[in-house]
Amino acid sequence: MFYAPYYAALARDAYAAEGVTVRVLPGEVPSLAKDSVLGGAAHLAWGGPMRILLAHDADPACPLRNFGAAILGDPFLLVGREPRPGFTLRDLAGMTLGTVAEVPTPWWALQEDVRQAGLDPTTLSRVTDRSMAENAAAVAEGRLDVAQVFEPLVSQMEMAGTGHVWHACASRGPTSYTTFYSTAANIAEFAPEFMAMIRALATTQSWFHAAGPAAIAATIRPYFPELDQAVMERAIARYLDLGIWTTTPHFPPEPFERLERHMLTAGAIRRAPGYAHCVDDAIVRRALA
16 A cells, blocks of 8 residues: 555556556566566566665666655554553563564664664564464464554554554654666666656655545555555555655655665665665656756
8 A cells, every 4th residue: 555656646647647658567576576677578667675775785787776756654563452652662672573574674674773772683572474464463363462564454453443553663764665666778768758757756746645545545446446445544644644655756865875774784785785876866857857
């Protein structure tokens, strides 16, 4: 659900309004999206800048670049069975925490938050091999102290009375989670088309932050046909309140550098490739000039 701005751009035909036809390919495995771009099956993808950081760490000459940001806040939350006002990350000592198994970024980011709170993240008791849905069920049944999950699981737990939010990871500040990305060669060759998409995203973002949860939920509902409308609206309202969605497609250094630092301290990358080597915000500036 945190990809909502990208879905809204598609649902509102924002790209067509800017004169470009966008064909969406299935991307069930997030780690393979970059391979689709590198192999020429797709002109661009959206996904986590962490994929580009990993690629640049492995190959300093990697041609992939991020641009067109939409999610620069952490969409994950810590949820426990009962309310816990005044919770801090130091309270995780002595608890069992179910962390996200589906993708690595949520834990890479949280482990640095835990470190900054004065705890050694390697000392935490963690469940690392269960899905978010399984961890949510374990919290509901009292078999797990706290789970790291995202929407709509959080809203579903709250509405069922089986979970309460203890901590929003977005509270740490801007952290890069989702942008467009492509190769430097594609950005040069398809600059007019990519700039049209950036303008479409910007138009969508302006609408997004004025429309409200009900209108957003109704717009992206075709992408979530089995999800209850009330759950969608609650989830969208939370993410709007947390500010995880950007108001423009610009990708500034701070959220990138925070993610880079988290990945370094987690041991996910061995060096810092740097903002200048991984991000092309110049095309965004040209598109919106």
